[in-house]
Amino acid sequence: MTRVQLTDDAPLTTTVDALVVGAYQGADAPIAVDPDHAAVVAAAATVGATGKPGTITALPGTGLAAATRILVAGLGAAPGQDVGTLEAADRPDDTAPAGAPADDGAVLRAGLAERVRRAAGAASRAAVGSATVLSTLGAVDLTAAAEGHLLGGYVFTTYKQPAKPPVETVLLAGAGTDAGADATVGRAAITAQAVLMARDLVNTAPNDLYPAVFAERASAAAGTVRGLTVEVLDEHQLRDRGYGGISAVGSGSSRPPRLVRISWSPKDATRTVALVGKGITFDSGGLSIKPAAGMDAMTSDMSGAAAVVATVIAAAQLELPLGVVAYAALAENLPSGTAYRPGDVIRHYGGTTSHVLNTDAEGRLVLADALARAAEDAPDVVLETSTLTGAQIVALGKRTMGVMGSAALRDRVAELARGAGEAAWAMPLPEELREGLDSSLADLANVSNDRAGGMLVAGHYLREFMPPGAQWVHLDVAGPAFHDGGPHGYVIKGATGVPVRTLLAVLRDEAGSA
Template identity: 50%
Template structure:
């Protein structure tokens, strides 16, 4: 089962008078020549008064430095209503500005995780007096709290001994303010979508093979009131989805293709297509992967999970834009019926693809989905996938690579920066495409001359061949950012991260406002 914060609300009561298990405040680090080694962030004023000026000195004695994300707990001994003050580091004090939303989001996630087992806590962290700043800070605090409290324990025989925080109250200037209430509602919808993505990614691959994943996605979408279409292997063959069929034919669990649609009741001006790679497990096929780390290939459907969950949030938030998700799902396995290097596959678009590496399977199923999505004539096409190890080599585990129409890539980058899911635009070089010319088909699946060089770019170049002329599109490679194999940090849990759900929702909001 998944565990997370049960309730989240807003309060405007004096934090020093709140009957909660802990009050979370922020502290800034100071330079060595500053009058004090720590500086309290806004929100902690009444608590500092209750401690009669001794709060900072006591935190320093306990080892607090204000370093970003550092958590220091201090017993209040009856000085305020809460038995515990928890100081979370916000790094150096920003000059004439609020801490960045991402700093607040990570700090809140760390604090909530450190307080696991506490029935109820309150956050008395900085919230700007400016309306726009209020929204950004509140969004960061609420998302950080909800996502930082996430735990996946579906396969534990006994419940965890320490439960997550039960309830979180966020201190704001006016808890009845309509803008604040709307942000609270939005944060809950976004967090549910991210959590659902994490749950699907973290599920064991034997429990989430293509038919089961398709059913789970379809059931969730129908429950949310969305329009759903599911194609099984017979329908896929009949319609000519050669890429999806080729990749899925090596598994006894046949492939699926799910289409999920949302249309606003009125006011829709734009159409957005979302596409996500749904490889429920990737052995590499005949071009088999090394055994080390292969278990993480259960996360190769993170793109599909993200776009499907994004539609669930869209159904709640109801933006004035038509959004459709296209989710190709297959399992890339080794068997006597698996597709082979040297095969030529007739794709949904009519192009013929020469297969050179069966481990480059994601682009095969995505190409079919992209071609199908373009038939619906979207204004914007956003595809996300754990496509290449080259993304991790080039940009690391936190920064996604984005390729496509330059203007839309820039918008993806801006949206990612706004929500703490960074992305970096990458090129689609002509020489990479030239090396994908095939002697026997329309295009080769990879550039054999380059081998692994520019592997991320090869994936983007291949996908570009299946985008219809005139469609603004972006390919977001999340091979690294979608899965955290290390320890929890900030609001990121171990395992699935939910990237890039929040980027997609931010983009949809911006497109709806055009």
């Protein structure tokens, strides 16, 4: 993992492999964030720099700085800039409407922070092969710059070495070196480490990461942090204790299911949050088998479980004054002579029955067990996340998660997600869609016969396993959790680590209100 540390060295006179300088997008030319860097940005403009968000312009440091290379990172509209002066096609999508005062409102601050995060990530990707990089982006937003450089420096090397190694060290200049700044960088590093842990788990090939191995890796990681306790239920305990959903979904594989429970319970905690994650380590669809095209990406179907495990570990590292209990429901969904079938009726933990109409709607079956178990802890809030439906991608695209659940909490979680830099949109649960889950044979059918509103129907199914009045939210991250395109900002192909930053943002918010 790339390291970040603070420095008070002067950017232009420090000898490093690369210097990162920020530039805002002006109406006619890029504008240096720091006036001392105006000559650098002007030189970059002669070779095409515009200051557009997400752009990186490289030029040699000779005559401009002591660094071997200079990377000018575009940040989009400057605080206070009337974005109406920009061409419509050039306006950053996360700025305020034309003429809005840029110093007002969390939306504007979050928008700038995310542009800094993306610029830092893009700079770390552009600087591969460099031992030391000095970045001035921390002077704009220290947390975002630290997170962006760490996330952008990520490379998954288990099976293949990169052509050039990632950046070893990023020196953040211009934000001070006092204890407050150091603590900010420390918190950002813990957040980034959690995201990268989730990415590592998701990117591991399914032949190397099946339920038992996931449980072992989660237990080992939790064991390195003081104050965490771990419980793992194997296939026999799951069956004997009535976890019918997890047991059924895992019945077709020779590699049996697991349920992992990791808890952080500080003495001063007055509130508790339960985290529940879907952990299908590979999803073939079972007997309702998926098409072959794209099935390889179903190694990512345990993104929710990876996220909640990484989040509870980070909560302990941050020593949040809040109880956090994470449940990872783990199974491999394969067809075989022992697999569960369309037409089966299964009994979940707690007694609710489901009529299985489609074995490829398996995630909600394992989550139902985990949600029912989590409710026994009587948490104040339940946050569940899963790569649950293709309908999420149809409705919101590949980068925006759908947020459903208790209305006020749902809206707050969506806002916190956007503030953390993870795109999210609050979605309703229209009551008429619940009717599609009625079954004459069981309490619920696991799918509706009507394809309309599939993401929302799945939300209704999960709601059935929450006690009346419970405060809960479902995050469908089917698209955002795994990126199958080219790199952008701090994201490369493969696992993204979404929604770890959202979950941590909600935990911090809950801890602040405790």
